[in-house]
Amino acid sequence: MTGPVDGQDVDRPGGFRAGRPAAGRGGSGAGPERRPERRGRGGPRPAAGGRGRPTGRSAVDLPRHAAYQAVAAVHRDDAYANLVLPAILRDAGLVGRDAAFATELTYGTLRRLGTLDAILTDAAGRDVARIDPPVRDALRLGAYQLLHTRVPAHAAVSATVDLVRSVGPGATGFANAVLREVASRDVDAWVARLAPPLETDPIGHLALAYSHPQWIVRAFAEALGGDLGETTRLLIEDNERPPVHLCARPGRADPVALADEVGGAPGAFSPYAVYSGGGAPGDLPALTEGRAHVQDEGSQLVADALTVAPLDGPDGRWLDLCAGPGGKSGLLGAVAAQRGARLTAVEVSEHRARLVGQATRDLPVTVLNTDGRTVGETPKLAEGHFDRALVDAPCTGLGSLRRRPESRWRRQPSDLPALTRLQRELLSAGLRAVRPGGLVGYVTCSPHVVETHVTVTEAARRAGVPVDFVDARPLLPKGMPGLGDGPTVQLWPHRHGTDAMFLAVLRRG
Numbered sequence: 032m033t034g035p036v037d038g039q040d041v042d043r044p045g046g047f048r049a050g051r052p053a054a055g056r057g058g059s060g061a062g063p064e065r066r067p068e069r070r071g072r073g074g075p076r077p078a079a080g081g082r083g084r085p086t087g088r089s090a091v092d093l094p095r096h097a098a099y100q101a102v103a104a105v106h107r108d109d110a111y112a113n114l115v116l117p118a119i120l121r122d123a124g125l126v127g128r129d130a131a132f133a134t135e136l137t138y139g140t141l142r143r144l145g146t147l148d149a150i151l152t153d154a155a156g157r158d159v160a161r162i163d164p165p166v167r168d169a170l171r172l173g174a175y176q177l178l179h180t181r182v183p184a185h186a187a188v189s190a191t192v193d194l195v196r197s198v199g200p201g202a203t204g205f206a207n208a209v210l211r212e213v214a215s216r217d218v219d220a221w222v223a224r225l226a227p228p229l230e231t232d233p234i235g236h237l238a239l240a241y242s243h244p245q246w247i248v249r250a251f252a253e254a255l256g257g258d259l260g261e262t263t264r265l266l267i268e269d270n271e272r273p274p275v276h277l278c279a280r281p282g283r284a285d286p287v288a289l290a291d292e293v294g295g296a297p298g299a300f301s302p303y304a305v306y307s308g309g310g311a312p313g314d315l316p317a318l319t320e321g322r323a324h325v326q327d328e329g330s331q332l333v334a335d336a337l338t339v340a341p342l343d344g345p346d347g348r349w350l351d352l353c354a355g356p357g358g359k360s361g362l363l364g365a366v367a368a369q370r371g372a373r374l375t376a377v378e379v380s381e382h383r384a385r386l387v388g389q390a391t392r393d394l395p396v397t398v399l400n401t402d403g404r405t406v407g408e409t410p411k412l413a414e415g416h417f418d419r420a421l422v423d424a425p426c427t428g429l430g431s432l433r434r435r436p437e438s439r440w441r442r443q444p445s446d447l448p449a450l451t452r453l454q455r456e457l458l459s460a461g462l463r464a465v466r467p468g469g470l471v472g473y474v475t476c477s478p479h480v481v482e483t484h485v486t487v488t489e490a491a492r493r494a495g496v497p498v499d500f501v502d503a504r505p506l507l508p509k510g511m512p513g514l515g516d517g518p519t520v521q522l523w524p525h526r527h528g529t530d531a532m533f534l535a536v537l538r539r540g
């Protein structure tokens with residue numbers, strides 16, 4: 032499967048092994064830093080290489096043109112960068128350092144868009160929204176290079192002006208002047224100039240400094256109990272390139288052996304996690320042979336927690352009520368195989384149900400392409416039939432922004448009412464689906480309290496069946512830090528290195 036798996040998009044395009052490029056080589060002018068998104072510009076600046084091949088229309092180098100195409104597609108067509116970029120790189124024949132540079136430019140520019148736009152607005156003396164879209168996207172890429180990479184300023188400016196010449200002829204003088212103004216300060220100086228004071232407007236300050244919409248910063252701060260230091264660490268983490276995590280399927284692969292095989296390392300917490308050594312995960316034999324799948328470690332932990340929760344009575348009927356594309360079903364199905372259980376995996380979207388089928392091939396899993404809220408309306412989803420159920424509900428995905436560079440700008444607070452209604456209905460359906468004494472794990476990849484605590488409390492209150500909260504903390508690996516006061520658990524990128532997964536475990540009385 033290509034593209035996002037279990038919310039974990041593959042941050043590296045197919046066909047190249049990520050690694051530190053030799054300084055000063057590569058068609059991108061300077062090659063990417065390993066971590067170009069850290070604020071400030073410390074360290075030596077390699078010389079510009081300028082090996083880019085002309086496109087025939089202009090002197091725009093291929094990596095920058097590829098990044099431009101990807102960013103433009105995201106803004107013009109609502110494309111997803113992780114889906115559109117691999118095809119663009121393939122079409123351009125970009126591999127190795129050039130592909131890495133194009134990827135860094137694309138993802139970095141999209142993550143930093145809020146800050147870059149504020150800077151460009153100031154530098155241009157007009158709202159960035161009033162700049163022609165092709166020129167605007169080219170300027171964003173140029174500003175990203177100037178403020179967040181080691182590309183020398185003259186190379187970033189001249190390459191961007193070349194790009195503007197090919198996408199918005201007539202605007203080269205404007206672009207040149209704007210970029211020279213951007214280059215007159217480093218990013219810290221720009222933030223000091225443009226962000227509201229931390230003391231009087233902390234949310235506004237953090238939003239501008241760390242490039243997140245204010246409503247998301249506010250939601251994170253609320254979920255973190257108002258701790259602005261932690262909120263800042265989370266925002267910084269969201270702007271980093273996330274590692275690819277693999278799940279060594281229980282009974283199919285040993286994580287230590289898999290780590291050796293892929294040149295990675297066993298995970299810190301999940302008994303199945305392997306931190307990939309880089310490269311395109313889709314190419315790994317362990318994935319193509321069904322011994323492992325790509326899955327954030329936090330997703331592994333919350334799925335595994337449901338399987339280890341103590342349960343009296345029968346334990347052979349498991350349910351995954353929101354299964355697509357099948358990451359957690361893959362893990363649950365593998366554990367079910369070891370325990371003599373069978374998993375029913377429900378998914379409303381036909382395409383995603385097919386993906387669940389592929390992800391659970393050879394496992395004791397039955398896939399149902401239906402609405403999870405129909406529990407009790409069809410014999411295959413009879414009420415009181417299941418022993419354990421997972422409700423990994425559709426959500427805003429605010430917990431995995433690091434893996435989806437454009438999503439922070441697409442999500443809106445107005446998405447919440449419809450989502451939370453659906454979450455409540457699905458959780459109620461999950462509670463009806465289990466027998467008395469049965470367990471339901473409610474999971475979101477969002478820490479927004481409206482999707483977590485509020486949804487769970489409301490759904491439990493309205494379930495129509497008695498419900499108790501089970502303390503989820505002991506269901507996670509012993510010694511795992513930062514799990515809070517229970518009974519629910521919230522994981523965090525800056526605390527645990529996982530996506531911000533939420534878990535509540537409920538027992539039907």
Ligand SMILES: C[S@@+](CC[C@H](N)C(=O)[O-])C[C@H]1O[C@@H](n2cnc3c(N)ncnc32)[C@H](O)[C@@H]1O
Nearest residue numbers: 037353354355356357358359379402403423425
């Ligand atoms: C957060 S994703 C689940 C991720 C999945 N558990 C995994 O680990 O790969 C939520 C899924 O719920 C599906 N969904 C949305 N509404 C649904 C409904 N009413 N019934 C069943 N599935 C639904 C979505 O299509 C989406 O695939």
